[in-house]
Amino acid sequence: MPPFFVYSFSILWLCSTFVLSDPRFSRRADQIPQFIRDFAPLVFLDKNEKYFPSDIAKHIENTTPFINKTAINPPPSVTVENLDSLNQYNVNETKVYLTLKEPVENNPTFLLGTQPDENGKTVDATSCVVIVTDRGDGTVDAFYMYFYSFDKGNIVLSQELGDHIGDWEHTMVRFKNGSPEALWLSQHAYGQAFSYGAMKKQGDRAIIYSAIGTHANYATAGDHDHTIPGVTLSAGLLVDHTSDGKLWDP
Known part of the structure; x- marks a missing residue:
């Protein structure tokens, strides 16, 4: 760690x-501008995900x-x-x-996190925080930080690589005068940027896809190569998978 x-x-x-x-x-959540709440992204977890968003306080207690x-x-x-x-x-x-x-080999149950309910909420689990940065001239960056107690890595040449305890992922939305203009998705050591208009949405809220196990964030469902940061290969060694599983509303 x-x-x-x-x-x-x-x-x-x-x-x-x-x-x-x-x-x-x-500084409190009730001081966050309403537009940051209104445009908070929604996250689709993979259909086969086993490690869900986790309560930060419970993780620390363990x-x-x-x-x-x-x-x-x-x-x-x-x-x-x-x-x-x-x-x-x-x-x-x-x-x-x-x-x-407790040794991770014992598979302590708290590492599994909390599955979102039918409303997309991780009930009794605080699994997301928001960092707000005012850049001036009407520009505000909102970092929606997602926490998972366990990150399960990819299989490479029959070897499982990249497992780790404690996994922060994030989506950053850039606002101009209260309107979303662009969005950044964290992906391992790198990420991708998009105009807000290019994103799939539910209402006005952007849809994010969280990769199974690794929880890297993507704009679409499907397979995503990440063997070389910033380069997409047709058949790479490291591939994330996303799908329309449980919807999480952080």
């Missing part, structure tokens, strides 16, 4: 719906902080509200990170 894992959580919760005790985290492959002793109680307290352990070259309390 990369050392920036802890840092990522600290930043991304700034715009969550939770109230944090630290006054630096006073982890413990380590330094140099050794658990901190005694282990501090880590929650969404106090996660930034772990930064005290980042001294010189020392980096603290979170790892699972």
Whole structure:
């Protein structure tokens, strides 16, 4: 698990719906402009998906902080509200990170996430946060961040590659004076940009397709080569698959 894992959580919760005790985290979801809510993308998960969007707080509760492959002793109680307290352990070259309390080989059930209900909601699970950046001159970027506890990689030459714990994906929508103009889809180490008008929609909301296992985001259903970032091959070694499965309304 990369050392920036802890840092990522600290930043991304700034715009969550939770109230944090630290006054630096006073920005709330009720301050997000209405157009960012109105144009929030919808996500189709693959028909055969097994690892669904996950509750961020529950994921943290099932982890413990380590330094140099050794658990901190005694282990501090880590929650969404106090996660930034772990930064005290980042001294010189020392980096603290979170790892699972239970071995991943045991397939702990929380890694499966929460399946969206008939309304597209992950009930009792906060699995998405929003970061809003005002660029000035009427330009606003909204980053819709999607969290999955487990990422299952692709099969390459009969080997499964890329599995990892803790998976952030995102869609960025650029607004101009409250109207969506463009959209960016995260895909592994890269991604794709589209004009908003080019996207398939449900009403005014863009439709996103999440690849089975890897959760990379695409504009269409089907197979998507990602062997070489930025290059689409007719028959690559690494191929994502998307389909019209469960609809998730983050």
